[in-house]
Amino acid sequence: MFDVQSIREDFPILEKGVIYLDSAASSLTPEQxxxxxxxxxxxxxxxxxxxxxxxxxxxxxxxxxxxxxxxxxxxxxxxxxxxxxxxxxxxxxxxxxxxxxxxxxxxxxxxxxxxxxxxxxxxxxxxxxxxxxxxxxxxxxxxxxxxxxxxxxxxxxxxxxxxxxxxxxxxxxxxxxxxxxxxxxxxxxxxxxxxxxxxxxxxxxxxxxxxxxxxxxxxxxxxxxxxxxxxxxxxxxxxxxxxxxxxxxxxxxxxxxxxxxxxxxxxxxxxxxxxxxxxxxxxxxxVGMDNVEKWDLKLANRLIEGLTEIEGVEVYGPKDPRQRVGLATFNIGDMNPHDVALTLDTEYNIAVRSGHHCALPLIKELFNLKEGNARASTYIYNTLEEIDALVSAVEEIARD
Ligand SMILES: Cc1ncc(COP(=O)(O)O)c(C=O)c1O
Known part of the structure; x- marks a missing residue:
C-alpha cells in the first residue's frame, strides 16, 4: 500500500516547510x-x-x-x-x-x-x-x-x-x-x-x-x-x-x-x-515502481488540470497526464519565469525551477521563449495538497 505520509517521514528535510517541486533537477534523499x-x-x-x-x-x-x-x-x-x-x-x-x-x-x-x-x-x-x-x-x-x-x-x-x-x-x-x-x-x-x-x-x-x-x-x-x-x-x-x-x-x-x-x-x-x-x-x-508510477499519474493529473484552468497561464507539454510524468512547465502571462520562481519561493515556500532547463533548442525552436518558463516537478514525497498549494499560488500571482 502506497502511503505518502509515511514516505514523507523518511525525508526530514520536508519538516522545514518547503514545498519541494524541483525533483527533476535533483530529488530529495530519504534518511535510509x-x-x-x-x-x-x-x-x-x-x-x-x-x-x-x-x-x-x-x-x-x-x-x-x-x-x-x-x-x-x-x-x-x-x-x-x-x-x-x-x-x-x-x-x-x-x-x-x-x-x-x-x-x-x-x-x-x-x-x-x-x-x-x-x-x-x-x-x-x-x-x-x-x-x-x-x-x-x-x-x-x-x-x-x-x-x-x-x-x-x-x-x-x-x-x-x-x-x-x-x-x-x-x-x-x-x-x-x-x-x-x-x-x-x-x-x-x-x-x-x-x-x-x-x-x-x-x-x-x-x-x-x-x-x-x-x-x-x-x-x-x-x-x-x-x-x-x-x-x-x-x-x-x-x-x-x-x-x-x-x-x-x-x-x-x-x-x-x-x-x-x-x-x-x-x-x-x-x-x-x-x-x-x-x-x-x-x-x-x-515502495514499488508500479506505486511510483500510479502516484506520479495522480500528481500529474492534479498539476496539469489545476494549472491549465488558470486564466492567463500557459502550460506546455501533453494535456493528457497519461502521456507524461509529474512535471509541468508553465508561464504566467508575460511575467519573467525567474520572477515567478522567486515569488513562489519567497512568498509561498514553494521551490520550482525556472529558465531554459538546459534545453535551449527546444525552448527556442518550439516556443521561441527568451527567458524559458517555470517548472514544477514532483516525486513520491509530494502530496496532492502541495499541488493544490502551488495551483492557488500561481492563481494569485496571475491575478495580481
Ligand atoms: C533529460 C535530462 N538529460 C540529462 C540530464 C543531465 O543529468 P546530469 O546533470 O545528472 O548529468 C538531465 C538533468 O536535468 C535531464 O533532465
Missing part, C-alpha cells in the same frame, strides 16, 4: 540513503577493490552489492553491463567518445533533448564531420514514428533520444524507435535521466544498447549515476578515463583492461555515492 552513506564513513571508510584489510573488504563488499542492486533495478542482466559513473552526462559522453566516428556516419537526435544529449553530438559532428539529423516533435512533444523511419537509414550509427523530456514531461516511445534503429543496424542510446526515476525500467524489454541515468534524480546521492551497456557492446565500448582500477595487467610497453564494469570505473570511484544509490534502489523497490 543518508544513513547508508554515513555507514560507509563511520564503519568501513576505505578504498575499494584494492586492499585486503577488513575495512577495504567491507567497503568492497558494499560497493559490489550496490552494483548488483542498481543493475537489477534497471533490468540489466549482470553487473558487467553497468558502469557506475557520476551522472547521465558522463554516461552519454562515454558513448560519444567510445564510438569510432567518420564522415559517413549519421547520428539521429531530437529537438527535445537536454544539452547533455545534444551538444555531445554537435561536438562529434564538429570533430569528425559526422552527419547529425534532428527529428522534430509537435509542441506537446509528440513524435511521428514515420519521421524516425525517414531519418534513420543504413548510415546511421547511433540514435540518441531521451525517454522523458525534462521540459515537456512527455514520454517518448523509445521501444518503437529502438526497433527502427536496430532494423538499420544503428545503436540506440537512451537518456534515462527523467525516465528511470518515474517509470519502471527494463533494458532487456526495450532492447536499448545504452541507457544513461542519474542517481541524484531518484533519491540517490549527488555524484551517482550509471550507464547500462548491452552485452554486444561491452567489448568494443571504451572507458572515458583509464588508470588505477581499470586494468588486468600492465607492462612497460602495454596494458590490458580489466573486465567490465571495472574497466569503466577509473580511479577511486564515488564509493559512498554508489553505496547510497544502491540503498535508493532498495527504497524504490520497497
Amino acid at each position: 540513503v543518508v544513513l547508508k552513506e554515513m555507514e560507509f564513513y563511520r564503519e568501513y571508510r576505505a578504498n575499494v577493490e584494492r586492499g585486503v584489510h577488513r575495512f577495504s573488504r567491507m567497503a568492497s563488499e558494499e560497493y559490489e552489492k550496490a552494483h548488483e542492486e542498481i543493475a537489477r533495478f534497471i533490468g540489466a542482466p549482470g553487473v558487467e553491463n553497468l558502469a557506475l559513473l557520476s551522472n547521465t552526462t558522463e554516461g552519454i559522453n562515454l558513448v560519444a567518445n567510445s564510438l569510432d566516428w567518420s564522415k559517413e556516419d549519421k547520428i539521429v537526435n531530437t529537438v527535445i533533448e537536454h544539452h547533455s544529449n545534444f551538444i555531445t553530438w554537435l561536438r562529434v559532428r564538429q570533430r569528425h564531420g559526422t552527419k547529425l539529423e534532428v527529428v522534430r516533435s509537435t509542441p506537446e512533444g509528440f513524435f511521428d514514428l514515420a519521421d524516425f523511419e525517414k531519418a534513420i537509414d543504413d548510415s546511421t550509427k547511433l540514435v540518441a533520444v531521451t525517454h522523458v523530456s525534462n521540459v515537456l514531461g512527455c514520454i517518448v516511445p523509445i521501444k518503437e524507435i529502438c526497433e527502427i534503429a536496430h532494423e538499420h543496424g544503428a545503436k540506440m542510446l537512451v537518456d534515462g535521466a527523467q525516465g528511470v526515476p518515474h517509470i519502471h525500467t527494463d533494458v532487456m524489454d526495450s532492447k536499448v544498447d545504452f541507457l544513461a541515468f542519474s542517481g541524484h534524480k531518484m533519491l540517490g546521492p549527488t555524484g551517482s549515476g550509471g550507464l547500462y551497456i548491452a552485452e554486444a557492446e561491452l567489448a568494443s565500448t571504451e572507458p572515458l578515463c583509464i588508470g588505477g582500477g581499470t586494468i588486468a595487467d600492465v607492462s612497460l610497453d602495454d596494458y590490458v583492461l580489466a573486465v567490465p564494469p571495472m574497466k569503466f570505473e577509473a580511479g577511486t570511484p564515488n564509493i559512498a555515492q554508489v553505496i547510497g544509490l544502491g540503498e535508493a534502489c532498495r527504497y524504490l523497490n520497497r
Whole structure:
C-alpha cells in the first residue's frame, strides 16, 4: 500500500516547510540513503577493490552489492553491463567518445533533448564531420514514428533520444524507435535521466544498447549515476578515463583492461555515492515502481488540470497526464519565469525551477521563449495538497 505520509517521514528535510517541486533537477534523499552513506564513513571508510584489510573488504563488499542492486533495478542482466559513473552526462559522453566516428556516419537526435544529449553530438559532428539529423516533435512533444523511419537509414550509427523530456514531461516511445534503429543496424542510446526515476525500467524489454541515468534524480546521492551497456557492446565500448582500477595487467610497453564494469570505473570511484544509490534502489523497490508510477499519474493529473484552468497561464507539454510524468512547465502571462520562481519561493515556500532547463533548442525552436518558463516537478514525497498549494499560488500571482 502506497502511503505518502509515511514516505514523507523518511525525508526530514520536508519538516522545514518547503514545498519541494524541483525533483527533476535533483530529488530529495530519504534518511535510509543518508544513513547508508554515513555507514560507509563511520564503519568501513576505505578504498575499494584494492586492499585486503577488513575495512577495504567491507567497503568492497558494499560497493559490489550496490552494483548488483542498481543493475537489477534497471533490468540489466549482470553487473558487467553497468558502469557506475557520476551522472547521465558522463554516461552519454562515454558513448560519444567510445564510438569510432567518420564522415559517413549519421547520428539521429531530437529537438527535445537536454544539452547533455545534444551538444555531445554537435561536438562529434564538429570533430569528425559526422552527419547529425534532428527529428522534430509537435509542441506537446509528440513524435511521428514515420519521421524516425525517414531519418534513420543504413548510415546511421547511433540514435540518441531521451525517454522523458525534462521540459515537456512527455514520454517518448523509445521501444518503437529502438526497433527502427536496430532494423538499420544503428545503436540506440537512451537518456534515462527523467525516465528511470518515474517509470519502471527494463533494458532487456526495450532492447536499448545504452541507457544513461542519474542517481541524484531518484533519491540517490549527488555524484551517482550509471550507464547500462548491452552485452554486444561491452567489448568494443571504451572507458572515458583509464588508470588505477581499470586494468588486468600492465607492462612497460602495454596494458590490458580489466573486465567490465571495472574497466569503466577509473580511479577511486564515488564509493559512498554508489553505496547510497544502491540503498535508493532498495527504497524504490520497497515502495514499488508500479506505486511510483500510479502516484506520479495522480500528481500529474492534479498539476496539469489545476494549472491549465488558470486564466492567463500557459502550460506546455501533453494535456493528457497519461502521456507524461509529474512535471509541468508553465508561464504566467508575460511575467519573467525567474520572477515567478522567486515569488513562489519567497512568498509561498514553494521551490520550482525556472529558465531554459538546459534545453535551449527546444525552448527556442518550439516556443521561441527568451527567458524559458517555470517548472514544477514532483516525486513520491509530494502530496496532492502541495499541488493544490502551488495551483492557488500561481492563481494569485496571475491575478495580481
Ligand atoms: C533529460 C535530462 N538529460 C540529462 C540530464 C543531465 O543529468 P546530469 O546533470 O545528472 O548529468 C538531465 C538533468 O536535468 C535531464 O533532465
